[in-house]
Every structure is written in C-alpha cells, then in structure tokens.
Amino acid sequence: MYVNSINTMSSAQASTVINKSAKLRQDDFLKLLAAQMQNQNPLDPMDDKAFIAQMAQFSSLEQMQNMSANLSMAQAVAMIGKEVYATIPTERGVQQQISGTVDSVKFSNGQAILTVGAVDVPLENVTEVRDLEDATEVSDSDE
Template identity: 35%
Template sequence: MNTINEPSLYLNSQQKERVPSPELGKDEFLKILMTQLQNQDPLNPMEDREFISQMATFTTLEQTINMANSIDKLVQSQLISPVIQYSHMIEKIVTYQQYDDQTGQLIGEKSSQVVAVSQKDGWAILELKNGDRVYADAVIEVRDSIKGSE
C-alpha cells in the first residue's frame, strides 16, 4: 500500500522566499497593530489617543478598500451590459438578413434605423424603426443614418 508523507507535501508546497508587497492592506495593517499591542512596554502602554488614531486609520482604510471594490464592480457591470455595449447603434441604419419564421429559409435582406437597444437572456436586441427586432449579432452592415431614409 502506498503512503503519502503529508508533512513533506505541505512543506514542498510552501513558498521558499518571502516576496514583499508594495501594498498595505487591512490584513497587514491589523498584523502590525496586533504586533504593536503585543510588544508594547507594560509600564509605558500606548496612549489612548494613539490607539484610537490607529483604529480610525484602519477604519478609513477598510472603507476606502470597500468603496474601491464597489466602484470596480459597478464599472465591470456597465462594461458587460449588452445595452451599454450596443447603445452607440441608436440612429444607425442596419442591414440584416430576414428569414421565414416557419421554414427558416433566407428571404432576403432588410435595412432599417435602430431606435432602441434592449436585452434578453444576455443578448443585445436592436429595436428598429420598421417594427422589427433583431439580435445585434445578426446585423451584416451598419451605416450612419441619412435624413429621409427609414
């Protein structure tokens, strides 16, 4: 029967060298604070004001990190949204292939002006002036709108 020497596997997977980080996060700040508290002189403890100041700094740091994460999530959600990605298509003339609903046969090509963009199941849908609704990936040509055209 094969045996696994667990301690050697654990030790082999550990990082051999310490890699310094230029960032000071909340975990590192807490470690520093706890080290200060553990190693302070019992006859000359940290002043209350100093401790409160450090805790306020920690709270500010944590709130800043949380706010930055929230802003990142907001930006990412805006970039991912199909409506945002295809909003520049509004007022453009698009050409798309039209298919027969019953047979699936290609009927021909149609063109119309985009009046709105919506989404369904994560896909962008272009709403057209002629009443049609087409998926954005079905468009085969995009042109600037010309006055007097549909």
Template identity: 35%
Template sequence: MTSIDTSFATGLAVQTATRQTGNANLGQDDFLTLLTTQLKNQDPFQPMENGEFLAQMAQFSTVAGIEQLNTTLQGIGDGMGQFRTATAASLIGKSVLVPGTLVRADASGAVSGAAVLTEPAEAVMVTYSNSVTGALLHTQTLGPQQAGQIGFGWDEVPASLVGSRVPLRISVTAAGGTAGSTPLAPSVYARVLSVGTSADGKSVVLDVEDKGTVNANAITSFR
C-alpha cells in the first residue's frame, strides 16, 4: 500500500472512531493522532508533504486562541455586569431624573425637575397641581431662557401632601418662541426603589417610583 493509501485509510479509521464516540467534528487531539499515525506509517523513501499539516496545525492553534480569548472576554463582561449592578445599587433611595409629569415631594417638602427648550423663550411657566384632586397648588414664571435644559423646583409643598405622599402633576409651557406658547415634556426627580437586570440579562434596570422600570443607561442625573 502506498503512503497516500495508508494516509487515507488511517484518516478514515480515525474519523470512523470519532463518529462512534459521538463527536462528528475532527478536533485538535484527533488531528494530532492522525498526523502521528501517518508519520509512523509513511514511506521513508517517499515522505509525505507536511506543508498542509503544518497549515492545519496553525489553524487549530488560531481557533484555540480565539476560543480562549472569547472565554476571557466573557469573564470580563460578566465581571463588568456585576460591577454595573453594584454601582446602580448605590442609587437605591436616591432620586434620578426621568421623563414624566408626576412627582412626589421629598421629606423636606421639595420637588424638582427639568425641561428642554429647542429654542430661546421669552418666559417659561411651571405649574404644580394635586394629581388626585386637580387643584392648582403653585405657579412659577421663569424669565427669558436660552435653548437647552432648564431646571425648576418648588420647596414649599404642603405638609399634608408630603406626609400622604400624594403625587404632584407638573406642567411646563414656553412662551415667545416661533410657535408662540409651546407645552414642554418635563422630566422629574423620582426615587429609586430597587435595582435589577433586564429580561435578557444584558443591562441594569431601575425600579423608579411612579415610573416603573427604567434602563440605568438612560439616567443622566441623580441626587
């Protein structure tokens, strides 16, 4: 039998044994066994070409290196996920800025929030109402404002609403722009109740009072 026939027969035997063990893929250990067997059975006067085997060995080494790198990166990713969760947990009990019109006063009787102006305004009006009864509680008129984010707040919420934790409803209106009087979508500071992970486990989420689940990556400000 020639060296080529011997190599083919040996390779067939190894692949057959591999299938019998339930592994349909030729792994690096199987390949090395095949190579060693062929080297032992080659014709010393007509040695087989080894360039292809060396290239295949290099390919196996590359694949093994990539697998090891992926494992390392996965470990780093898991560690970063745990770090993000631990960092987000420090927000429990604090207030984060989230879009919404409902806000509850803190223990000192204060509420605060922000709105974004797309163009300068001659004035900005903020109203605070009882979200249950609809009664108007307070109105603020801010002076001329440039485009961008503006902050607002009220620190004299009635003690009865502070104690009962009744939410206030915020309304923000800009006046004097090209569109005249324009209602704005406010954001308010709301308390973080708990921290968890998303359903796919890839991101950290916050359970925010009156707002439900909020992705931690969407938080830009807290206090």
C-alpha cells in the first residue's frame, strides 16, 4: 500500500505561520467548514448539532463584525465639526502631530478616514477629540 509522505513543521515554524495570519476572516471560516464537510468520514459523519453550533458561531461572528464596522462609522461621523488631534506617519516614517477641525468622513476598505484640512487621517490615529463649542466657551470665560 502506498502512503503519501506528510510534511511536518517544527512548533516554531507553526507559531510563525499562525502569528502571520492570526486574523481569520469570514471566508477562511467558510473554507474550513467546507473542508471539514468534504473530508468527514462517511461512516461517522459530523453530528448535526455540532454543525448547527458552528453555523451559529459563524453567524454571531459576522454580526459582531458588522456591529464593529457600524460603531466605527458612527464614531467617525460624530467627529465632523470637532477639533481632533492625531499622530500620522510621514513619507519618511516619522510620526507627525496634526490638529484641526474634521471637515468630512469617508470610508475606504472598511476603514473610516477623517478629512482634517487637506490631510486624511485614519480614525485609529486620532489621539484626542474636542468640541469646538466647549473650547470657545472656555476661552470666552477666561477673558
């Protein structure tokens, strides 16, 4: 009987592969589920309860991702008209501090991008948000 050889990895190599692809996406989950279905033992098929549990986990994962995306959108839109401070990398890789009023928000590849003057700032780079009305009131009371 002929048996194909099996390639093995050391645990260090395996952990490197896992760290590089630590984020599983929806497509990855579906591929794993399809592979599990295709390669199951026909004499001992997967329990239908286990299959239903996996589908429920997939559904809840998808819903959490959608909620996270909607929350980011809401946070970004709420910043329009507010003063923000952010740290962004320059072309030389140096971190640059910028501040200004958020003029608009756009979404690219599921990421919220704030337009501050002529600079596009990813939402994740914002370090501080101030309401311009509050800042005006403080400066008026100081006089």
